[in-house]
Amino acid sequence: MSLSKVKHIVLVLSGKGGVGKSSVTTQLALSLSLAGHSVGVLDVDLTGPSIPRMFAIEDAKVTQAPGGWLPITVHEADASAGIGSLRVMSLGFLLPRRGDAVVWRGPKKTAMVRQFLNDVFWEETDYLLIDTPPGTSDEHISLAETLLQKARPDQLAGAVVVTTPQAVATADVRKELNFCAKTGIRVLGVVENMCGFVCPNCSECTNIFMSGGGEVMANDFGVLFLGRVPIDPQFLVLIETGKRPRYPEGTSVNGQDISTPANAVPENHEIRDSALLVRKYQDCSLTPIFAKITTDVISAVRQRNVV
């Protein structure tokens, strides 16, 4: 199996759509890479792949090697800067036109998920993150089946479950936690995404989708709560336009001043703008939050390997 060089496989799951599975996957990947690990991202959302857009590599085409596909390289490892390599594979790369619908029934999706797991050549990879569609259906069953059968027990680290705070979302995500329990996939922890939005004008924090629902759910199920992630429009801008995040003076997140220093390189500076996504992400207010989440995920993964 082409996953043989992968050390740890982490699934990113949620019962609910649009809670930020893909953006959490993206940020986990960037944070792991910043921590010096080599990372792979596999997008198995077959009817709505977002990962290529997230990494701004929509135009990339997959290379076919004898017997399999080669993932797309977002950036190579840079040992001097302590950054690990980042590679991505998604169905999005294989579609002829970006607006085309992929109208697939279950069995076809199952076959595709198997093929994705079997036929993509991952190089030496510390962490393989698998981004999933919402729900507990064909893709998830096939993923769980294939991984539980074929991956080495020490490879399948577990799942990071993403939710938003409101009750309508946690109701669906509770089902996903039960899915993990039934299929024997360990839950590494719960991330509460879109928790609060800080007004860029007056710094008032509004809990648009309420707050605390994810933590309550994690406690109910006895799983680790990894933390709250606020909404940061600058992160979306970074993804959508590649602009480096900038914050007005006095902006603080979790008590840390993250406003852009006045002596920073002015906006639209070409050299800065063409910098790697992972470099620009270092300026994002969410980076310290994800650095902590990543550390927790890594230690949760290690714990399991000790036991």
Next chain:
Amino acid sequence: MAPSLEAPEAVQDVLANPLREKPNLVAPEPEHCPGPESEKAGVADSCAGCPNQKICAAAPKGPDPDIPLINARLAGIKHKILVLSGKGGVGKSTFTSLLAHAFATNPETMVGVMDTDICGPSIPKMLGVESETIHVSNAGWSPAWAMDNLAVMSIQFMLPNRDDAIIWRGPKKNGLIKQFLKDVEWGELDFLLVDTPPGTSDEHLSVNTFLKGSGIDGAVMITTPQEVALLDVRKEIDFCRKAGIRVLGIVENMSAFVCPKCTHTSEIFQATTGGGRALAAEMGIPFLGSVPLDPRIGMACDYGESFFDSFPDSPACKALRGVVRGLASQVNLDPNDIMPDA
């Protein structure tokens, strides 16, 4: 074997036979093959001597025998509207429940809501009927009633425990959707709203097949402003085109956020590519309106209340009224009957 994406069946094939498995052929199809899914499969002249003959002959043929039953059951429903989006979490269920409340404000109007999101049903919670169960009589399954004139059907009513995961593959989901249409006593309805899961897969194909016979008015497409969402919605519109479903219009949800403290407007999900309005123009589809992000909508949904009743004067409510009026005129109804200008 080298992997390839060219193998998938043509979209038209999938749409024509959405619920049937392609038979597992043992040899490539011969030159004059009538098609393994056709009426003549296995019995045509050219099938003689083909290694697939037996397999093709044994495969089920013809239209689904349940479709006439479904058509009879749904004969009393005047308008059927689908709520679609390629993207998850953009507010399909929220909009479906708001629309249901809006239509149901007139006590004479009978409204039904069918939740086809099997793995993540949200409608029961949003309409405040989460703890209902289904009653079975000899006339069929009775839906749950959120109001005197608002019937709801969802898999949530069939679960022994609220948090149970429904770990089902496609064919089983299709079976349940069929039952929702065939066995549920919908009665005489003015509107049947069909809430769907994100994507373009089994649920969408079966809803389309089962409802085609009795006529679908069209689909409302929900999106959020950012390109990551529009990307998936574009695929959904492509699906509707190919399946012959009319798109009644696009609604842009979560378009702007007004800070409750300083009333500063922020575009949380920035429309870097023009948002829903630009997509509607690009695709030649009516744009029904943008609904601002209001935390109180989410709260009303969590408590199963009607946002229209709770906050009638909010900007979000005004925007929603405009959307409902636009939608009404798209299905050839007088907007003033449905949503009088307040």
